[in-house]
Amino acid sequence: MQTNPVICCFRLGYLEIIAMRRKHGHFANRGRRWPSVLLALVALWTYASPAQSQQVSLTPLIASDHASDVPLSDAMRRIEQLEQSVFELQHRRPTGLIEEDDLICFDAPAPESPSHYPIYDAGWTLRPYDADKTPFELTIGFHNQLRYTGFSRDEATTIDAAGNVNAIPNRNDFDVNRGRLVFSGYALDRDLGFYANIDYSTVASSSIQPLLTWISFRQSDALTLYMGLGKVPGTWEWQQTSRYTLGADRTLATTFFRPSITAGIWGNGRLGDTVSYTVFVGNGFNTLTLRSSDLDTNFVYSALAWWEPLGDFGVGFSDQEQHDHMAIRLGHGLTQTQNDSTSSDQSGAEQTVVRLSDGTRLIEPNALATGITVNAFDVWLYTVHLGLKKQGYSFSSEVFMRWLRNIEGTGGTQLESLFDSGFYVQSGVFVIPKKLELFARGSAVTGNFGTGSEVAAGVNWHLFDARSARFTFDVTDIRDSPAEQSRTGYVAGESGTLVRAQLWTFF
Template sequence: MDSDVPYRPLLTLDPDVRFLPVIASIVALIVSQDSVPAIGQESMIASNAVAPASYDAAAAGTTPAADQVCDIGDPRSPWTPGDGVSASAQLRRFSDSIRVGYDDGFVIASLRERDLETEAFPFRLKVNGWGQLRHTASDVALPNTDLNQFQMKRARLILSGNAFLPDLTYFTQFDGRSSSGDDMRLLDFYLSYDIGHSQFGFEKGTFGFRAGKYKMPFTMARWLSGKEFEFSDRSVASTYFDVNRSLAVGLFGESKHTAIPIEWETAIFNGFVTGGAETGSSGNLDDNFAYSIRLQGYPIGDWGDSQLADFESHDRLAMRVGCAFAGTTISRNGSTEFNTPRVVDSGQTFASILPLAVDSYHVSQFALDASLKWRGWSSTMEYYFRNLSDFEGAGIPSLLDHGFWFQLGYFVVPEKLQVLTRWSRVDGDSGTLGASDQSTDEVGAGLAWYLRGNRAKIVTDVTRLDGAPINSSALDVNPGDRGWLFRTQMQFSF
């Protein structure tokens, strides 16, 4: 040691200087392993779990004062015996399983799925993605045309996490699909704040606030993520009564201590199916807000992680039930909303058959659903009602449409091969402005082969249509379609 430089033990230095050797030792370890440990290891430093091996001394007594000199091995040292060796071993094991660096491109790699325990971190970013490649072939009656194409139905990139607080979360989802050409759209962007947990110490999820663009709380079919479907896509009936996405503010919560566990959500938003509509003075939205609420409960059994298929092979029956309401007033000066609703069974827009004198009308929609899982069986049914009333400008009576979808699945090979069947129906008098009822049916069957649960699967299904009342590029169904629809879809998600 240079005699001109006074000797001071490491633990008597300023805190910022004191940790320089610690940081240097970690960097040396990284270089020796050709890998970078996770940033989450800073918690090891903060908790005094990382120390140079030279400070393997007994730790007894109190921490020394900032200006007090402690020699190596002093019993008042904060380091416990073996800390340095233990920390080095932990870092070596971690760096062996996670690699970050440049390998003909920037790479983040992990040997296995890990629980990083980052939920309590104030800053967090998680990246997910999933896609669905589908072949569709149809054989429908004229004047509609047949289809035979490969399509990218969904190509999603998701950025989610939290910022500043663990209870302040964000969710951003981008969507690219072949029906939109090469365009990438912002499908979802919203912020959620868990007020109950952050401000009052309630259990997480008890009471929160949400704002942005997201799925409106109404049908269970829309609440489901597309990667959870058993068939290739949603049913005709659920699409007909759909509220979809919008710009909104809302509240959400759950209660685990009531007679049955309950989840709920409510929102005020721009209007039905207005998610991608242009806003502001240049847009075509009316000035009427829409509103909705959804309640969901689990009266029997432990439902499990999967939303539809019984991957858990429940020995005891598990049940999920829900109900919802949505309402709004639709005005002619908002062409986006006015031209959206369709009628049974032609699939024409409601606006195209209304008298020109009609300036506005009111829409009320209701939904009820129930789902079951038991020994590889899965069953779901959702029933809808839509009432159109209070027509201003013409003497039109209240119109009622209603419909449902019922779906049944069974794993013939547990967790791997599932057989499926579905019936969907829409009935009502909207297409005749109350003169008579009309109806349309959708009947389908399919197979699902799960390679890795819903993360990787192949689904093939065949559907018979009897006059479709919707126009949906997602379902490959056009207004008035009568005939057969064949779909085979590959899905991958991470």
């Protein structure tokens, strides 16, 4: 079959344009490709206009003495080469070079659908359409606790068990006691979770620091394994997030007895429908800000288990859920660790958080005996708790028992063991369901060096009928505080009236 030279020239120029656009983008290298493009346009014009074709000879276009003209057979080979080039370029699909509205397109594949979509779910969440195909989800949350604190002291100074005279300050200030930027989700597999809590504060020693961070492996409802920086469980009120306390913060008794945060491995889960647990092995009782050079070689071991025989108790202590039927939580916990002296027969950095019942640090020189400084001891902490919720009413209580054993002082002096006990009781009622709650609470600590206590009353206003924004106002009468902690606002040895007003927001 005879090849029409006009069609041949048109195909040659047309494929030149396609190849040029596919390889280089729109009209790239125009100077080098214009002879073929011009050839195709002239042929198309000649073929489409019979009147003009009688006056214009095709021979000069096909066979010419000019060096740039190409014989028909060469043009056909060039067409085949260009067709092959276009086919290959179509299957490469170079990113960003071919526009979606490109008019010259040969069977171009449709663009892939997006793998994720944004949604709000207790934070800004990037969620996959198909978690099996793209197993990654990220939620970014923001928490903020702005508090006004006012304190009117009864006395300007106190004297502790070691004979030190300590000043008791009045207070009248605003602070961000807790601010949290939280990243959480899963990656690689839906059962491989991650969590990172970046804390900022105007009251802590470090204004910005990682607070809780971990990787989790979910095995089943019965066990999820965690590795990272976490809470030593110890007590119920400590295990619950500070967002869910009944008052502005945790009670005085919890602040005195509770462990804190350390690096370690832990697991939690449910055994059947009614029993839950968490177990923990970590570096120490409270090592959040410590480095390996500050630690002794002893681990802390802690477990907390609870029973909910009548159904899900829910988080926190307020009956925000408005349970139609009674919900009960009954549980207990045990924590144990040893604290060794340093190589120079001195107290270790891990030991600074343990206090006597009058607020004196256990390792303060002369605290237990004149001329003696404690540098080694064991801690055993046992707790029992009970919680009730029904139709907006709530009651909760926890009892603490702590033994300090194998107490050793400088020079190898062996000292007597100490036992301290304490408790809190608290109750609340929603006078406007899910919105306005009145509460009262009290707590106390008793030991060899005296008794400290608090009694408080206040109101919680849930701004949006939910836990995401809560305004709290409470007034507390404190007598001889045994506890001291910057976030809760207690100062060891103080007596007086504490007023707190705060807004907790988290979204």
